[in-house]
Amino acid sequence: xxxxxxxxxxxxxxxxxxxxxxxxxxxxxxxxxxxxxxxxxxxxxxxxxxxxxxxxxxxxxxxxxxxxxxxxxxxxxxxxxxxxxxxxxxxxxxxxxxxxxxxxxxxxxxxxxxxxxxxxxxxxxxxxxxxxxxxxxxxxxxxxxxxxxxxxxxxxxxxxxxxxxxxxxxxxxxxxxxxxxxxxxxxxxxxxxxxxxxxxxxxxxxxxxxxxxxxxxxxxxxxxxxxxxxxxxxxxxxxxxxxxxxxxxxxxxxxxxxxxxxxxxxxxxxxxxxxxxxxxxxxxxxxxxxxxxxxxxxxxxxxxxxxxxxxxxxxxxxxxxxxxxxxxxxxxxxxxxxxxxxxxxxxxxxxxxxxxxxxxxxxxxxxxxxxxxxxxxxxxxxxxxxxxxxxxxxxxxxxxxxxxxxxxxxxxxxxxxxxxxxxxxxxxxxxxxxxxxxxxxxxxxxxxxxxxx
Amino acid sequence: xxxxxxxxxxxxxxxxxxxxxxxxxxxxxxxxxxxxxxxxxxxxxxxxxxxxxxxxxxxxxxxxxxxxxxxxxxxxxxxxxxxxxxxxxxxxxxxxxxxxxxxxxxxxxxxxxxxxxxxxxxxxxxxxxxxxxxxxxxxxxxxxxxxxxxxxxxxxxxxxxxxxxxxxxxxxxxxxxxxxxxxxxxxxxxxxxxxxxxxxxxxxxxxxxxxxxxxxxxxxxxxxxxxxxxxxxxxxxxxxxxxxxxxxxxxxxxxxxxxxxxxxxxxxxxxxxxxxxxxxxxxxxxxxxxxxxxxxxxxxxxxxxxxxxxxxxxxxxxxxxxxxxxxxxxxxxxxxxxxxxxxxxxxxxxxxxxxxxxxxxxxxxxxxxxxxxxxxxxxxxxxxxxxxxxxxxxxxxxxxxxxxxxxxxxxxxxxxxxxxxxxxxxxxxxxxxxxxxxxxxxxxxxxxxxxxxxx
Numbered sequence: 001x002x003x004x005x006x007x008x009x010x011x012x013x014x015x016x017x018x019x020x021x022x023x024x025x026x027x028x029x030x031x032x033x034x035x036x037x038x039x040x041x042x043x044x045x046x047x048x049x050x051x052x053x054x055x056x057x058x059x060x061x062x063x064x065x066x067x068x069x070x071x072x073x074x075x076x077x078x079x080x081x082x083x084x085x086x087x088x089x090x091x092x093x094x095x096x097x098x099x100x101x102x103x104x105x106x107x108x109x110x111x112x113x114x115x116x117x118x119x120x121x122x123x124x125x126x127x128x129x130x131x132x133x134x135x136x137x138x139x140x141x142x143x144x145x146x147x148x149x150x151x152x153x154x155x156x157x158x159x160x161x162x163x164x165x166x167x168x169x170x171x172x173x174x175x176x177x178x179x180x181x182x183x184x185x186x187x188x189x190x191x192x193x194x195x196x197x198x199x200x201x202x203x204x205x206x207x208x209x210x211x212x213x214x215x216x217x218x219x220x221x222x223x224x225x226x227x228x229x230x231x232x233x234x235x236x237x238x239x240x241x242x243x244x245x246x247x248x249x250x251x252x253x254x255x256x257x258x259x260x261x262x263x264x265x266x267x268x269x270x271x272x273x274x275x276x277x278x279x280x281x282x283x284x285x286x287x288x289x290x291x292x293x294x295x296x297x298x299x300x301x302x303x304x305x306x307x308x309x310x311x312x313x314x315x316x317x318x319x320x321x322x323x324x325x326x327x328x329x330x331x332x333x334x335x336x337x338x339x340x341x342x343x344x345x346x347x348x349x350x351x352x353x354x355x356x357x358x359x360x361x362x363x364x365x366x367x368x369x370x371x372x373x374x375x376x377x378x379x380x381x382x383x384x385x386x387x388x389x390x391x392x393x394x395x396x397x398x399x400x401x402x403x404x405x406x407x408x409x410x411x412x413x414x415x416x417x418x419x420x421x422x423x424x425x426x427x428x429x430x431x432x433x434x435x436x437x438x439x440x441x442x443x444x445x446x447x448x449x450x451x452x453x
Numbered sequence: 454x455x456x457x458x459x460x461x462x463x464x465x466x467x468x469x470x471x472x473x474x475x476x477x478x479x480x481x482x483x484x485x486x487x488x489x490x491x492x493x494x495x496x497x498x499x500x501x502x503x504x505x506x507x508x509x510x511x512x513x514x515x516x517x518x519x520x521x522x523x524x525x526x527x528x529x530x531x532x533x534x535x536x537x538x539x540x541x542x543x544x545x546x547x548x549x550x551x552x553x554x555x556x557x558x559x560x561x562x563x564x565x566x567x568x569x570x571x572x573x574x575x576x577x578x579x580x581x582x583x584x585x586x587x588x589x590x591x592x593x594x595x596x597x598x599x600x601x602x603x604x605x606x607x608x609x610x611x612x613x614x615x616x617x618x619x620x621x622x623x624x625x626x627x628x629x630x631x632x633x634x635x636x637x638x639x640x641x642x643x644x645x646x647x648x649x650x651x652x653x654x655x656x657x658x659x660x661x662x663x664x665x666x667x668x669x670x671x672x673x674x675x676x677x678x679x680x681x682x683x684x685x686x687x688x689x690x691x692x693x694x695x696x697x698x699x700x701x702x703x704x705x706x707x708x709x710x711x712x713x714x715x716x717x718x719x720x721x722x723x724x725x726x727x728x729x730x731x732x733x734x735x736x737x738x739x740x741x742x743x744x745x746x747x748x749x750x751x752x753x754x755x756x757x758x759x760x761x762x763x764x765x766x767x768x769x770x771x772x773x774x775x776x777x778x779x780x781x782x783x784x785x786x787x788x789x790x791x792x793x794x795x796x797x798x799x800x801x802x803x804x805x806x807x808x809x810x811x812x813x814x815x816x817x818x819x820x821x822x823x824x825x826x827x828x829x830x831x832x833x834x835x836x837x838x839x840x841x842x843x844x845x846x847x848x849x850x851x852x853x854x855x856x857x858x859x860x861x862x863x864x865x866x867x868x869x870x871x872x873x874x875x876x877x878x879x880x881x882x883x884x885x886x887x888x889x890x891x892x893x894x895x896x897x898x899x900x901x902x903x904x905x906x907x908x
Contacts, residue, residue, distance in 0.1 A: 149824075206649075234823070243612055244645055
């Protein structure tokens with residue numbers, strides 16, 4: 001980077017700053033361009049950490065390490081002219097770093113680890129048999145706020161605000177708890193997708209080795225919404241009680257969020273069009289019309305109208321004199337419809353799905369895809385995420401000298417990097433090391449046994 | 454297994470375990486088989502598997518499936534002598550392995566049908582027989598101790614109640630197995646899962662065995678395929694090979710991957726044809742596309758492959774999708790983001806597989822989510838929306854009630870068949886199994902009417 005160019009950028013950014021004060025929502029589009037990105041990759045992107053992570057301990061000296069492991073991982077790049085390069089692979093961190101610095105991709109996606117080097121897949125394709133096939137892949141989840149458009153009224157599409165973002169917080173809590181307590185996974189990374197959602201990477205060895213059927217099973221276990229555009233009720237909870245997982249999610253997360261926050265922030269019961277949607281979910285006509293009648297006259301009350309009406313609805317549905325079948329779950333069904341996580345199922349079900357790498361910069365918002373700590377996910381604010389322009393501004397103020405590893409921790413990205421290293425990467429690598437050592441020992445033992453025969 | 458000419462006789466194998474006839478088919482039997490029986494037994498077993506496949510695609514419930522499988526088995530496989538019956542079971546299974554080992558699609562179908570057959574046969578066995586089979590699988594799992602049962606019993610009861618199973622008591626045996634081993638129980642939330650382990654009740658053990666059975670059979674099929682291509686095909690080219698090859702094609706039915714002969718449709722006719730001959734699932738997608746100028750991935754796949762099967766050429770398909778999508782996302786974004794997947798469907802990109810249009814079974818079992826329009830309307834629409842859609846298609850009130858009746862009893866394909874009959878005023882005895890079949894049958898009827906008018 002030529003000194004002069006950097007100086008020019010400082011000026012650009014001053015202009016950006018002015019723009020921000022006038023109309024805060026348009027801070028970002030100007031904040032992203034290929035030159036900024038080049039500097040970001042040059043100085044800030046944590047190549048070494050990414051390589052450590054994607055090597056899963058196989059970059060060590062232990063004889064049980066699989067040296068080809070990292071090189072069989074698919075990366076794919078989206079370049080600024082929308083050219084899409086799939087099946088890129090790299091033998092080591094230097095190759096990865098050089099390629100990214102040279103091509104300066106707007107988006108980096110991470111795919112599975114294949115049976116052979118994906119860059120050489122054509123050579124193997126000749127042999128006829130299906131040798132080129134994915135063998136390992138993190139279990140991944142993609143949750144997107146635009147899939148909640150029928151239950152949020154503050155924003156739609158790619159927009160997100162502080163009123164609807166908590167839906168993502170709820171999703172993280174529910175899914176994270178299930179992955180840990182039910183499925184026994186430990187190495188889970190949540191990442192802000194840069195714009196309108198969150199990604200989840202489950203990195204335990206046994207998660208990486210799940211086959212497609214097992215992935216689909218986990219996804220279905222976590223999937224509750226069965227309705228589509230053509231059905232009124234999106235969630236049906238049959239059975240005489242809730243499954244322990246759903247019961248826990250409801251009691252520990254969904255119920256309180258819905259009653260104490262969501263009905264208020266979205267005014268679910270003060271607006272006729274909105275409460276009609278809820279009444280439609282009640283399978284007993286007489287109850288919904290009774291409530292409709294009650295709510296027509298807009299009686300003033302000291303309490304919040306949303307709270308009052310939700311209370312009336314619950315009282316009627318749970319009073320125990322209901323004859324219509326399936327009514328006793330209606331309250332829960334409404335809460336689940338509005339707040340239960342909505343997963344993009346296809347992403348999780350197949351090994352060969354690509355997912356954007358953490359620490360990418362979203363080209364539309366300029367925000368860095370930083371990790372989210374699930375233990376403190378309420379505190380995460382997407383609008384406070386470091387942006388490319390802020391990072392470069394800081395860089396130009398001279399926060400970074402030579403661009404060393406430790407110095408990264410002193411930048412705006414520092415908090416994210418520290419979290420990534422200490423809470424995710426270190427425990428992960430520790431267990432990878434143990435796994436490699438124990439499976440190597442088992443192999444040695446086995447070959448000894450077969451020798452003795 | 455040794456195959457001899459027609460004068461040979463099949464020898465009797467040891468009847469195996471006294472408790473049960475169910476075979477695990479661990480190794481090919483040392484049996485002599487007459488050539489006629491080789492083919493005949495295979496055909497009989499295929500009737501069973503095909504019947505299972507039909508039952509599944511009609512959305513039959515587990516208890517209905519159990520009766521169906523039992524009946525198919527009795528009718529096609531039973532022999533008067535117990536030993537002959539066991540032999541027939543074993544021989545037919547190994548012949549079909551040869552038939553279905555040779556392609557990925559065939560293997561998948563065979564695996565899934567044989568596993569289903571195993572499941573329902575297992576369920577009819579006595580508890581002693583079931584335990585004996587469980588032991589034969591030699592699984593490394595131990596029953597949950599009573600102390601551990603006490604610590605999780607509330608959760609176990611909750612899980613059982615939530616999925617309508619009988620509530621466990623202190624004498625119910627539970628096995629604690631890695632959740633990966635029972636994907637179907639996990640997917641339907643029929644088990645309690647804690648820290649990676651599923652608590653599988655004795656009456657759910659069949660799921661665990663299915664996984665094992667399936668994985669053993671899957672490995673065996675791959676091996677059989679290797680043997681077939683490296684040895685058997687050549688050695689048997691005058692004797693078994695023609696039989697084996699004929700068997701695999703005669704029973705799967707058409708897959709509609711090749712467009713119907715000389716029936717290409719052009720873009721200008723497509724709206725008219727959609728109205729007259731598309732089944733509701735495709736008609737709905739088609740109308741939504743015209744309305745919203747967009748469909749999500751599942752919808753694009755379901756409609757796109759259907760249109761391919763109907764005879765829409767790649768160039769026309771691109772033009773068709775582009776005309777709609779460009780109104781929403783612009784022509785440039787269409788070329789960048791969507792055109793690839795359309796060429797992909799036609800086998801022009803990626804691994805260059807010529808993808809086959811979705812069958813009813815696949816569509817019925819799909820899970821459309823928020824914003825999705827694909828799936829089977831008879832299964833995935835609410836009653837009101839379905840009624841409205843049927844009225845729009847011109848289905849009369851009486852017929853609508855008949856259709857709704859089938860929907861309530863979950864016979865989605867029968868509901869579609871009745872719709873077909875109401876719309877066309879003609880009977881459809883074969884029933885609807887594939888959207889492209891609906892289209893072809895509809896075109897046939899319309900064509901013959903046109904011709905008879907012309908005369």
